[in-house]
Amino acid sequence: MPFKLTLYDINTQTTRRKSQLNHYVKLVNDTEKVKRIEESLCVICYYNGSVGCTVITSSECQKCKKLMVFPTSATDRFCLECAKAEGFCRNCGCDINLKQRKKIFKEDQCQ
Numbered sequence: 001m002p003f004k005l006t007l008y009d010i011n012t013q014t015t016r017r018k019s020q021l022n023h024y025v026k027l028v029n030d031t032e033k034v035k036r037i038e039e040s041l042c043v044i045c046y047y048n049g050s051v052g053c054t055v056i057t058s059s060e061c062q063k064c065k066k067l068m069v070f071p072t073s074a075t076d077r078f079c080l081e082c083a084k085a086e087g088f089c090r091n092c093g094c095d096i097n098l099k100q101r102k103k104i105f106k107e108d109q110c111q
């Protein structure tokens with residue numbers, strides 16, 4: 001079937017791109033910073049979200065080894081308490097302020 005260009009297609013794509021752009025603007029400006037820090041997520045994880053399929057998955061916190069259970073296959077690296085205490089993104093494990101670190105944890109724990 002030959003592709004027929006319609007006004008509908010153009011406008012649908014325009015709307016899609018526009019909302020994508022708004023999404024990037026939000027990300028760059030970190031418009032929901034308070035809520036993001038509250039949830040211990042870095043800008044990428046917070047605004048892009050984590051994609052995973054719905055299957056109960058468990059993993060342990062990389063710091064306190066507490067077992068965490070997730071309703072999707074996208075698991076976190078740290079529990080919320082450890083992520084908060086150490087300033088990590090709980091999902092991907094990066095520094096929440098995207099700063100390079102000299103040591104893993106704030107308090108050195110002989111690891």
Ligand SMILES: [Zn+2]
Pocket residue numbers: 061062063064065066078079080081082083
């Ligand atoms: Zn933990």
Ligand SMILES: [Zn+2]
Pocket residue numbers: 041042043044045046089090091092093094
């Ligand atoms: Zn992250």
